[in-house]
Amino acid sequence: MKNEAIKVLQKKKKSIQETWMKFQLTDETLRDDLMTNDDLRKQSEELVDVLVSSLDDTNIDDPRNAGFDGVVDILSALSISRAKQGYSPRETGVYVFSLKDALLHVLQQEIKDPQELYVQSMKIIKLIDSFGVTTFETFIKGREEVILRQTDEISEISTPVIRVWDGIVALPIIGTLDSARTQIVMESLLQQIVETSSSIAILDISGVPAVDSLVAQHLLKTVSATRLMGAECIISGIRPEIAQTVVHLGIDLSGIITKSSLASALKTAFNILQLQVVKK
Amino acid sequence: MDKIPILRMGDLLLVTIQVDLYDRIAEALEADLVQAIDKSGAQGVLIDISAVNIIDSFMGRIIGNIAMMSKVLDAETVVVGMQPAVAITLVELGLQLSGVLTALNVEKGMTLLRSKIAVKDNDPEDGNTE
Numbered sequence: 001m002k003n004e005a006i007k008v009l010q011k012k013k014k015s016i017q018e019t020w021m022k023f024q025l026t027d028e029t030l031r032d033d034l035m036t037n038d039d040l041r042k043q044s045e046e047l048v049d050v051l052v053s054s055l056d057d058t059n060i061d062d063p064r065n066a067g068f069d070g071v072v073d074i075l076s077a078l079s080i081s082r083a084k085q086g087y088s089p090r091e092t093g094v095y096v097f098s099l100k101d102a103l104l105h106v107l108q109q110e111i112k113d114p115q116e117l118y119v120q121s122m123k124i125i126k127l128i129d130s131f132g133v134t135t136f137e138t139f140i141k142g143r144e145e146v147i148l149r150q151t152d153e154i155s156e157i158s159t160p161v162i163r164v165w166d167g168i169v170a171l172p173i174i175g176t177l178d179s180a181r182t183q184i185v186m187e188s189l190l191q192q193i194v195e196t197s198s199s200i201a202i203l204d205i206s207g208v209p210a211v212d213s214l215v216a217q218h219l220l221k222t223v224s225a226t227r228l229m230g231a232e233c234i235i236s237g238i239r240p241e242i243a244q245t246v247v248h249l250g251i252d253l254s255g256i257i258t259k260s261s262l263a264s265a266l267k268t269a270f271n272i273l274q275l276q277v278v279k280k
Numbered sequence: 281m282d283k284i285p286i287l288r289m290g291d292l293l294l295v296t297i298q299v300d301l302y303d304r305i306a307e308a309l310e311a312d313l314v315q316a317i318d319k320s321g322a323q324g325v326l327i328d329i330s331a332v333n334i335i336d337s338f339m340g341r342i343i344g345n346i347a348m349m350s351k352v353l354d355a356e357t358v359v360v361g362m363q364p365a366v367a368i369t370l371v372e373l374g375l376q377l378s379g380v381l382t383a384l385n386v387e388k389g390m391t392l393l394r395s396k397i398a399v400k401d402n403d404p405e406d407g408n409t410e
Binding site: 183193199225 | 366368371372376383384
């Protein structure tokens with residue numbers, strides 16, 4: 001014995017598709033600049049087709065049922081492609097929810113008993129609401145992936161180790177240092193020290209907006225690791241405000257060579273290597 | 281049992297660790313090395329750990345201990361060729377190996393050791409100038 005609503009919906013598939021298209025085309029928020037009406041029709045018909053055919057007695061109350069995997073796949077693809085096409089999240093949401101109107105419209109025409117109509121409508125509303133949320137989740141997931149990838153790229157880009165002189169490497173740090181970044185900074189610096197067999201590393205922190213105790217600890221770790229490798233580490237680019245905070249926080253940087261500018265750090269490095277720069 | 285060779289080069293001792301250290305080898309090395317320093321009267325010890333990829337807190341301490349012991353026996357110790365991963369591990373473990381001299385490679389370690397020994401020899405308070 002099939003549920004009343006399912007029977008109606010499966011019988012009236014064509015009519016649902018037509019009604020939905022009609023609703024969409026008359027809606028004033030329709031973005032025919034982003035997608036042609038033919039494409040929209042194809043997309044909508046496919047969704048209705050898969051949704052109606054995967055509906056059965058067991059899953060109508062359970063949107064997470066495996067029977068709806070096909071629908072969820074279509075919705076995911078749809079939300080990602082729409083995000084790329086430039087639809088706003090709102091428009092994508094409205095698109096999915098507008099299907100509800102079409103479904104309810106058809107139900108209203110077919111089911112005459114008000115009690116039954118109410119029960120079946122509630123079921124359909126719940127189902128479509130859940131699909132709407134799924135669409136949103138996918139949308140957000142897609143966005144998060146982009147953000148994560150960009151974060152990775154930024155941390156890769158922002159830690160270039162520069163070979164300043166024979167035996168001297170410099171690493172300008174731009175942006176806040178957190179644990180994950182310190183790890184990357186440390187690894188690339190140490191790797192570069194090995195590769196170029198440099199005995200002096202200059203860590204320039206003029207691009208670090210603020211130094212708190214955690215950042216200072218990360219810096220100290222980097223310096224210690226460099227020393228363990230057998231190279232000397234100079235921290236340069238310490239701004240007056242940073243000097244103030246460091247002292248106020250009671251961080252002990254006495255074991256480290258600190259310089260205010262990269263130029264003076266380089267000079268110190270030359271001194272250690274017993275090099276001299278002379279005018280021609 | 282595996283043993284780590286201790287080579288004598290003039291007044292220096294050269295220890296190259298070519299295998300991943302495990303506890304027993306490390307302890308044996310500690311004992312052997314102090315004996316060797318005592319017997320040869322070496323002025324400097326160079327420990328090459330460039331082939332060591334894995335290190336734990338025990339190994340870190342042993343390396344630190346060896347350096348301290350050599351110092352007590354009046355020999356300078358330089359640890360050379362530490363891998364980046366090893367250095368990061370030691371720092372994360374909180375072992376800074378303070379008091380241990382380090383150098384990037386054997387060549388630089390040798391230079392450092394020679395200069396240290398030269399300074400010591402020229403130090404008038406030291407009393408044993410050649």
